[in-house]
Amino acid sequence: MSIKKTFHFNNKSAEIFPLMNEIVSYIKDYVPALSNIERLIPYQHVLVELLTNAVKHAGADSSLFSIEITEKEVTIIKTDNGNSFYLNKCGSFPLHVSFEGQQVEIRKDALYCLYGIIHSAHSLVFKVVEYPLYFKEEVTSLYEHYGLLILIKSSNHVSYRIDPETGLNHFIVTIII
């Protein structure tokens, strides 16, 4: 079984929750295992963050959300023609080939370090490492950006790819059913 549907998003914040509900309803219809509402929560979190990212960071007027459902997993792909992903230590995609294979720190605070593992000049996979929080005072060092962290923690695999031919950006999030 493999089913695919694409949803258009106008990158307007008022449409985030209506579209999230529409896409979650679509996923639920095709995946009987997700009839329990609690099992849909990770999908809601992933979609809200991808939709929010489109509004805040894409620099594009619209984006596409493709949903691919197989017997084992659901893949959510956000596509737009806006700004490419930016890494502080490497710059914007496409990256120089010398970065290929490197694990690059994206952000680090008292709770988490987010990394990008660079697969090629056009793609990376995201990874997170957690740290224990020993003292409440460590809160003062926390970052205030949680979108990428929520994507990584709510799913099984998150990656970014820029199409070398079209320049389109793809955020790809996979959740094993």
Next chain:
Amino acid sequence: MIEITTHQNYYIAKIKFAEANMEQSDLFKQEIINELDSGHTHILISFENVNYIDSSFLGALVTSLKHAMAMGGDIAVYGLNENISQLFELIRMNKVFKVFKDLPGSYQAGWIA
């Protein structure tokens, strides 16, 4: 955006909207910081009306907590639904904020359940 009431020796800030997202986060943060600056340094934020929360709003919560801690105060949360509770546990915001299922009795060098 928030409704402030007093309970024992702390303040309750009840969020009045259902979707706590990027549209509300800046104003919410400013209202909480205004409360802190006015001397209401221990605030319990009630999520009883809230269905969803996004990363922008979480960022506003953490900013508010930092502001409170710098003043010797604290911010706790209350009334999380299953969706928000799972998100707090998932990214360990339950280690950053004291999370209550019932209204705490008071604040005395820590929230007293």
